[in-house]
Amino acid sequence: MAYSNKVIDHYNNPRNVGTLDKSSSDVGTGLVGAPECGDVMRLQIKVNPDTQVIEEAKFKTFGCGSAIASSSLATEWIKGKKVEDALAIRNTDIVKELSLPPVKIHCSVLAEDAIRAAIGDWKKKHASAEPVTVETAQAKA
């Protein structure tokens, strides 16, 4: 299978590989996929509580080259974005950027799921500490 140059670049030089302290209240962790399916992505974000800006994003992925590239790209895109803006990222954007073939679209779906799961986890941590606003309640639903 031929990979696009962008997939190869992310595979060879993955951005933002690593681990954040998942117990920190500013960190949200998303773990999506399953080993039996051949893809597991863990995406973590560190959010500035005052500005709601994602200051750090880290990932680790078990999966094919396209899965690695999708999650690497996702961390690149969400870093520096406000949480609500990060939620606007769609898997189709990832498909377009990486020129993923149809059989690899699920990799991009998983990356979008990982962003949502990480943000969801971060919001959950804050839901108990802070009053739930209408906005966050909707985002969780």
Next chain:
Amino acid sequence: MSTTAVATPTNGNAHASVKLPIYMDNHATTPVDPRVVQAMLPYYTEHFGNAASRNHQFGWEAEQAVETAREQIAKLVGATAKEIIFTSGATESDNLAIKGVAEMYREKGNHIITAATEHKAVLDTCKRLEKNGYRVTYLPVGADGLINLEDLKRAIDEKTILVTIMYANNEIGVLQPVAEIGKLCHEKGVLFHTDAVQAIGKVPVNVIKDNIDLMSITAHKLYGPKGVGALFVRRKNPRVQITAQIDGGGHERGMRSGTLNVPNIVGLGKACELAMNEMAEESKRLAYLRDRLKKKLEDNLDEIHINGSMEHRLPGNLNMSFVYVEGESLLMGINDIAVSSGSACTSATLEPSYVLKALGLGDDVAHSSIRFGIGRFNTEAEIDYVADKLIDTVKKLRELSPLYEMVKEGIDLKKIQWATEGH
């Protein structure tokens, strides 16, 4: 891949001028031995006759060449020349053997026994017969990849007409207890077919000692050309009959019509002759290279898993799972080396290898598997290059693997609730 480059050492080890890319996928196909090509060439131009032309020299020459090849093949497997029927390859041989027996012995019974790890050429042929009123038993295999003879004994009933079990598996290289299977079949009066394409020329195969009644052979796994194979059909004790699946001019004693592909047949014969002369030495060398690769990988990586029996295995085969690393991403990292993976992502069906699943391996282990097929033209320098490159890539990908990190932290992955739906 059309580029040819000279390897540059990636990790400080000197890989003196290994030519890239390296081909180490010899279970898929083998390069044609130059000696085989040389033997074939005159039969395209000078001696181009039709082996069925009985009335002129061109035909006689072609016929003579075909009969020489028949002798060469027969000699390698302990058969007689008359028991060798030429086909287009092992898929056709499997179809002809199984469907040919099923049709011929329909009055006697309608039950066929095979194994879960057979090649699709056998499994899909059996599935076709199931649609036509035949009953098929798919024997399970153990973690070593071998069938249990007791299972086979129990599966044979009064309606059983054929047992078809491969000699050596194309993914994990394990050698089934063929002689015992054949013996059991003969005791029960059941015919025994084996797809021996991976075994012939790699390990000693003898249709008499191994109690084989029908055997599929192909040239392109044996340093011969693609598009030619043969079926051994036993002529006595018992005399096996098959119904032809291709109708026409009655070639190959009526069992397989169609003008013979003389150059390819000459190539198959020559490949068998070379194997006859060189197999003993070559298998020792391949086993040495395979064991060297295995040791290097085992010495430098943890969490690796050998798939299938090491004891009953082809000398050139190694099938290993690099757990917590996905196979396709591993192949991407070693893209100057040609090997195969059992990962779903590398298959057309997006399902992980059914052979590895039949061993009882979880899908996660199947996703992490790599098949190395070491062959006649691989060198020790190539083995060392492959080992080092693989070690580097596995380590790099494990740095990226959340699963490897979790396991190292002592987390039991089986206790995690994975969201498996929808993927």
